[in-house]
Amino acid sequence: MKTAKSNSKTNDLFARLIRGDWSVFKKSRSDAFDGHEVLDLGSIGEALLSRRGEASGTMLAQRLLDNFEQSTPEAQLEFFLKLVKKFAADTEKLQNAIDRYQGTPSGEALLRLHNAAEPRRQELIRRLNYSSGGTHRLIKMREVLLGFVGDHPEFASVDADFLHLFMSWFNPGFLEMRPMDWSTPANILERLIKYEAVHAIQDWDDLRNRLDPVDRRCFGFFHPQLAEEPLIFVEVALSTDVPTSIQKVLHPERAPIPANQATTAVFYSISNTQKGLAGVPFGSFLLKHVIEHLQREIPNLDTFVTLSPVPGFARWLAHERANSQSEFLTEEIRESLNMLDVAGWHANKKKAETVRIALLDSARAYFLRAKTSRGAAVDPVARFHLRNGAELHQLSFLGDVSEKGLKQSHGLMVNYLYRLSDIERNHEAFVERREIIASKAVTGK
Template identity: 50%
Template sequence: MGKQMINFLASIEDLLPLGLDARFFRRSQRGILELADEILRRSGEASGSALALELIEEYRTLNREKRAVLFEGLLTDYGPDPARLNKVIEAYQANPGPDAAQAFLRASESRRLDLFRLINTVPGGTLFLIKMREDLFDALRDNPDLKPVDRDFEHLFGFWFNKGFLELRQLDWETPAYILEKLIDYEAVHEIRDWNDLRRRLESDRRCFAFFHPALPGEPLIFVEVALTNGLASSIQAVLNEPVSGADQRVDTAIFYSISNCHTGLRSVSFGDSLLKQVVSLLQDEEPSLKKFATLSPVPGFMRWLGQENAPLAETIRTIVETDGSQALEEYREQLLRQCAQYLLYAKRGIYPLDPVSRFHLRNGAILHAMHWGADTSERGLRQSAGIMVNYLYEQTKLVNNHEAFVSTGMIPSSADITLLTRAR
């Protein structure tokens, strides 16, 4: 611990202007909001950067309750300056014009934005702010009034993580181990059990691509796993466990079977659509034989919805899953497929699908193409969707029209087979 403190103070000292030493920063009992005030007063100075490093270290010592109090302070004491805002509003009303409008925009920004921008400039600042926003999500559950603080994070992250700054990398078995280990940690759809499981996902008939950001060179932001197959995949067990395809085996389909966002703190920053588009383009160049691009996707909200629509059936399915496993579900196959088609086509939140995975792919312009029984027999798959999975098909010539129709009207393009399931008796 002592050595860590010495190293930390040394890192601060490196940032100090001549004439100041680290003792300037060793004042005890300094409130973290006092630190924030001093950082804002010293913006642009090397000492301001040193103070930002100190704030990061002090924040890490706070427990959940103290962090919630900090967020409340950021809400109440670090908004726009009311007197300044009133002054520029009066100036604009008296003499409207571009300069007055620009002055209004500057005055309407909260002091939190300036603080976050300054913290972002120090080593580790970007990742710290991402983690800080994750703590804010926790505080928001108890205090929804903190939403303006979250909007400031969302505003800044939307600029900082613009797709123009993102770097697409293909990850393989030669990728540094510390990055591969993060794939294991961050995988959110189908658990990577061990290093052997990860190696199978990086073999010659598989691909993995991730977005990185210059400020976080060793931190994937989002990654997608792809299986190169002959025809559409209908089982995640086969995708994850089948032997490596031979070099002479024909492939005509790219199956996107897992997309994982790595940082909860970047929620609402859209990466997935750009990632898929760029990966499709790369794969088309690399494998000209590929004719179809589709997903093998979970249906995470189905059983929860079924519990509201048909509680007796849902309870029966849960009991069977817990006691007898997936094979005992066979007699309910047709009924569950019909119910799942009903859920995907007609269960809505506003004009858009209730299911989050469906919303994502349909917004990208995909087609709800096929449903597969017994496609995910893992405990999680059975609990979420009774083992049902879905292919969303990305037809390049239809993506733009499908996207525009979905965004404007909520229209869901689907295959005749799925539509007919909702009419079956």
């Protein structure tokens, strides 16, 4: 129990903080960098958890985030280590709750156990959200954390706490979809240029080519706490057929078609702008809302497909070609695939035709047969769309002949078909039975 003396000391501490005296948290001078005052982030976190007052809590949250953002990578790493070791669940409190529940398994005892099992750092993260711009700053903090997880697997528990809270804070129901065009404020359009992750936007002329024509649409998804910081962009091309080449879709001199002549909406780029929100399942919410909006605006649309990259295919294929015991490649296919090692093969019609059948057969194995150690489809983009209820509709040979496309997939692209009447059934097949719904054009059956 706290004594009157300790309470007086704590009150004096916060009186000093309100006056701007942060020396109590100051680390040794040997830890100083770039002339900035260096504060012990862990101690500020403890102080933040000890306060009940909103004003002092906001002040402490602001200061912790300010100093985290100014800290060196070494200091940020030290803070995450403290989150693991000193901000976990109280083991004594947890054990008492377990014993109480085992003795009397009541609803009240279960609630106590639930509360005791929560790591202290979850409440710390909640309180950090008190600060100005706290939500966005916490997303950036998790982005830093993810950069350390590979070398520090013990950080997985901290990341799980961030993800648990973010999945609640960023429930898809909170997101607002906004159509975007050339008249959208420049500060938001700049973010589209910056964050486009699938097909890089070269300049403002390139951006205008994607937004201004009558057969182009773009949608951004926004969160109330990040009003000017879109979370996701979806870029759409209107067409009269299912396209097989991204270069044709994005060609600056193509002839636009009137919207009332289009029958197909093509989702050719879906970009998540926030790395710190990785793993937060926005999923089918996004495309369902876009599809519903497009159906209301353009009733003549009857087909909704993607034109998607295959980011892991070239890497997977290189591994299988190096494996003499590969179950996916026959000797005949191996021989044909040797053409991939010839520079500029894709630009020569004869050479490209030599490898086409072998590459498409390999792609069928990649999508339909190859699995991760957990039994899931190996391609991350495929997992996203199949989980959301799409059909693997068409394989497009040399669909992306950009340098990036050739490097990551030997130019292969894929169309996923969203048929609204089948989305729920396809989703259940993939999630519950790991069944990949594919068209006859893909399966060959």
